[in-house]
Each structure stands twice: as structure tokens, then as C-alpha cells.
Amino acid sequence: MAQANPLHTRLCEAYGVEYPIVAFAHTKDVIAAVSRAGGIGVLGAAGLDPEEIRSAIHWIRERVGDRPFGVDLLLPASFVEGNAEDLEAQIPDGHRVFVQRLKSEGNIPDPKPLDKPPTSGIGPDMLRRARAQLDVIFEERVPIFASALGSPAFLIERAREAGAPKLWGLIGLPRQARREIEAGVDVVIAAGSDAGGHSGSIGTFSLVPEVMRLARGTNTLVLAAGGVTTGAHVAAALALGADGVWCGTIWQATNESETEPFQREQLLRSNSEDAVQSRASTGKPVRMIRSKWSEAWKQPSAPEPLPMPLQGMLVADIQRAIKDHRVEDWQGVPSGQGVGAITTVKHASQVVLDMAEEALGTLERLRVEPVEA
Amino acid sequence: MTLEAGERDQARIEFVAAHAGRRATCEGGGHAGPAPGGAQVGARQRYVGRVSGRRMVYGDPPWPFLELTDFTERPEGATEERIWCDEANLFFDDD
Numbered sequence: 001m002a003q004a005n006p007l008h009t010r011l012c013e014a015y016g017v018e019y020p021i022v023a024f025a026h027t028k029d030v031i032a033a034v035s036r037a038g039g040i041g042v043l044g045a046a047g048l049d050p051e052e053i054r055s056a057i058h059w060i061r062e063r064v065g066d067r068p069f070g071v072d073l074l075l076p077a078s079f080v081e082g083n084a085e086d087l088e089a090q091i092p093d094g095h096r097v098f099v100q101r102l103k104s105e106g107n108i109p110d111p112k113p114l115d116k117p118p119t120s121g122i123g124p125d126m127l128r129r130a131r132a133q134l135d136v137i138f139e140e141r142v143p144i145f146a147s148a149l150g151s152p153a154f155l156i157e158r159a160r161e162a163g164a165p166k167l168w169g170l171i172g173l174p175r176q177a178r179r180e181i182e183a184g185v186d187v188v189i190a191a192g193s194d195a196g197g198h199s200g201s202i203g204t205f206s207l208v209p210e211v212m213r214l215a216r217g218t219n220t221l222v223l224a225a226g227g228v229t230t231g232a233h234v235a236a237a238l239a240l241g242a243d244g245v246w247c248g249t250i251w252q253a254t255n256e257s258e259t260e261p262f263q264r265e266q267l268l269r270s271n272s273e274d275a276v277q278s279r280a281s282t283g284k285p286v287r288m289i290r291s292k293w294s295e296a297w298k299q300p301s302a303p304e305p306l307p308m309p310l311q312g313m314l315v316a317d318i319q320r321a322i323k324d325h326r327v328e329d330w331q332g333v334p335s336g337q338g339v340g341a342i343t344t345v346k347h348a349s350q351v352v353l354d355m356a357e358e359a360l361g362t363l364e365r366l367r368v369e370p371v372e373a
Numbered sequence: 374m375t376l377e378a379g380e381r382d383q384a385r386i387e388f389v390a391a392h393a394g395r396r397a398t399c400e401g402g403g404h405a406g407p408a409p410g411g412a413q414v415g416a417r418q419r420y421v422g423r424v425s426g427r428r429m430v431y432g433d434p435p436w437p438f439l440e441l442t443d444f445t446e447r448p449e450g451a452t453e454e455r456i457w458c459d460e461a462n463l464f465f466d467d468d
Contacts (some may be wrong), residue, residue: 077462080453151461158434307451
């Protein structure tokens with residue numbers, strides 16, 4: 001009797017894909033390559049204007065046809081009344097002096113002029129911006145919308161009526177998962193603390209089985225996220241009961257990614273210990289590769305980073321200057337702790353195929369070589 | 374919340390007496406703030422406080438927020454006295 005393909009999970013069945021591998025990336029070329037290779041690409045588009053999102057959707061759709069892909073945004077889970085000027089006034093002078101000192105010591109030039117005024121990303125601006133971005137996703141009938149922060153539950157009725165998109169929500173705690181599952185969100189992404197960027201405090205191995213128990217008997221699928229870099233991780237996620245994996249760091253080390261070459265080098269030479277958490281960029285712990293920037297804020301003379309959003313406002317210019325002028329040793333690429341498994345730069349499609357092959361091999365090995373008590 | 378002209382009919386603020394005074398946690402609360410290069414970043418901050426009873430519903434489909442204040446726990450260094458928390462991310466202690 002033929003063996004069932006263990007990689008053909010409920011996610012594959014529901015979305016018509018070959019592999020239960022979801023790629024989160026900010027480069028549309030990666031998204032198209034992954035979806036064409038049999039996975040699902042999800043574009044991180046929170047930093048894009050609505051028309052930039054529309055343009056990216058068209059570009060991806062031209063290349064993937066009917067294959068599924070998604071767009072990921074940040075729905076603010078909360079916001080504070082007030083405006084940018086009120087908040088600017090709360091930044092202590094000592095912090096401004098410290099940032100100036102870093103700029104001077106690091107020989108960091110001024111940032112280049114902006115093409116357009118930045119949105120504040122604060123208060124009501126966040127709601128307006130998210131609404132405008134969401135409207136594009138609905139108008140363009142994108143197959144999948146993923147919310148990286150707030151719950152997409154309030155969109156369920158609109159999505160059901162429109163027939164698209166499927167709604168995915170990223171969570172870091174079991175009770176967030178319960179709330180989204182009860183609301184009828186299509187996919188919950190259980191993101192462990194080993195993930196790159198912002199995440200919760202519970203490890204993937206603890207979080208995923210707990211969320212699986214909450215989702216049992218419902219139509220909500222569960223993806224495992226945080227530290228997923230190889231096929232062995234995919235196999236482990238399936239062993240935990242997940243319907244697939246969501247991963248981000250690995251795609252930054254692909255040929256298609258717009259990641260700077262030096263950042264790819266960072267990823268290739270780093271291991272799990274190098275993926276440090278720092279509050280220096282936003283005020284919240286962000287997991288990233290260690291750099292002069294993250295280290296500078298750990299000096300005894302450094303002030304404590306301010307809370308969000310003050311820290312982001314304080315360092316916006318210097319961070320932009322570091323990026324504009326490619327000040328390499330002051331930049332740490334966002335990365336999860338699975339970074340140590342990245343050893344070569346490949347095409348994104350090859351990453352998908354290699355992960356799938358390794359996952360199958362791992363599952364096969366476990367099947368024929370049971371661990372003896 | 375400061376709304377611009379033409380936008381006021383999109384936000385409705387009401388008072389929900391049944392929620393007023395209840396202790397609650399806003400999980401995933403926090404800002405999506407500006408990041409290097411104009412990118413937006415998310416946070417999973419946590420506030421614990423008391424629901425004032427004010428409820429703000431924004432746009433269509435309705436996107437509901439509850440006002441949380443009297444914090445007993447908030448992110449390190451945070452100074453705000455009240456936040457609006459997405460109802461889907463707000464958990465009452467007595468539930």
C-alpha cells in the first residue's frame with residue numbers, strides 16, 4: 001500500500017500547495033519564487049503605502065497566477081491618544097545627546113533627504129494607514145491576509161462576504177490564540193520567542209502544542225513559527241501537530257532577497273548566540289544579529305532605551321542614516337535563533353525544495369529508526 | 374483620538390457601563406511605530422489596568438477598541454495614562 005505523503009498537510013489541502021512551508025519576506029521576488037515552488041509566500045508590506053502594496057500585488061500575481069500568496073500588515077493592537085509633537089517632548093535631552101555621540105563616534109553622516117514625508121505611525125495615523133492598506137488587499141482579492149500584530153477577527157464577516165482573503169493571525173500567547181480561534185480566523189501562526197523581530201516570551205516547542213490543543217476540533221489551522229530554518233525543523237513542527245511552518249530569516253539569505261550583501265554575510269557567519277535581543281531600535285526587544293548599534297546601547301554609559309514609540313522616534317534619523325550610507329558594522333539584520341543553520345545563499349525555490357526533502361528524510365528516518373527506550 | 378474633518382463619522386465613541394471598572398489586560402498592546410527606512414514594526418507589549426467604559430468603534434467593518442486606564446502594569450518606561458486597546462486583544466480578569 002502506498003504511503004501517504006506526510007508533508008501533505010491540511011494546509012496543503014486547503015490552499016492547494018505542495019509543501020506546508022510559508023515564507024515571510026519583504027521582497028516580492030522571494031514571495032513569487034516560493035509560491036511558484038510549491039510553498040506560500042507572504043509579503044511583509046507594513047512599510048508600504050497602499051499604492052505600493054497594489055503594485056506589488058500585481059507584480060506577484062503576474063508571476064504566480066492562481067497559486068496562493070499573501071500580504072502581511074500590522075494591525076495596531078492598541079494606540080495612545082496624542083500626536084507626534086506631544087511624544088517628542090517626552091524624549092529626555094540626555095538620550096538625544098547620547099545618540100549624537102554615537103553619530104559622532106561612528107562617523108555616521110546625516111541621512112539623505114526623504115522623498116516623501118514619513119507617516120508618524122502614531123495614534124490615529126496607525127488606524128487610517130492600516131485601513132487604507134486593508135482596502136487594497138480586499139479590492140485586489142489577495143488570497144491571504146496575515147496580521148502580524150493585532151487580531152484580524154473584525155475582518156471575518158467582510159472576508160466571508162467577499163470570498164477573500166483568508167485571514168491569518170500571528171500570536172505569541174495561548175489566550176490570544178484561543179480568542180482568534182473562537183472568532184473563526186482561518187490560520188493561527190504560533191510564534192515562539194526564538195523568532196526574529198518582535199515576538200512573545202514562550203518558546204516554539206511549548207507554544208505550538210498548546211495552541212494545537214486549542215484548535216482541535218475547529219476549522220482553524222496552526223502554523224509553527226520561531227527558529228524554523230531547516231527541513232528538520234519542518235518535521236519537528238509537524239511532529240508537534242502543526243499544519244505547517246512560517247519562517248522568515250532563511251529567506252533573507254536567498255538570491256532573490258533585497259537584503260544587502262553584507263547582511264547576507266552576517267547571516268552566514270552567525271549562530272544562535274549572535275541573534276540577540278535589543279530594545280535600541282524601537283524600544284521593544286527585537287531579535288537581530290549583534291552589531292555596533294546593539295552593543296553601543298549596552299555600554300555602562302548608555303541610557304536605558306525609551307519605551308515604544310519614543311525610542312523609534314529618537315533613533316529614526318540615525319538609523320536611516322546608517323541604512324542610507326551603508327554603515328555596515330552598525331547594522332544588524334533582524335534574525336531568529338535558527339540562523340546558525342544558514343550556511344549558503346540559494347535561490348528561494350531551492351530552499352523550499354531542500355527543506356521539503358530534508359523534512360521527508362527526517363520523517364522517514366524516524367519511521368524506520370524508532371528511538372529505543 | 375484626534376480625527377480629521379470628514380473622518381468623524383467613521384469613529385463612534387460610546388459608553389459601555391457593563392465594562393466600566395473591570396480589570397483587564399491588553400496583550401499585544403503597544404504601538405506599531407516607525408522603524409528604520411520607514412518600515413513599521415510591531416510590538417507585543419502588555420498593559421494591565423481598568424477599563425474606563427469608553428468604547429471606540431472605527432470605520433466599517435467596525436473595528437472596536439476599549440479604553441484602558443489606571444495601570445498597575447505597563448511597559449518599562451511607558452508614561453501614557455490611558456490607551457485604546459483592540460477588543461480582540463483585551464482580556465478581562467474576571468472572565
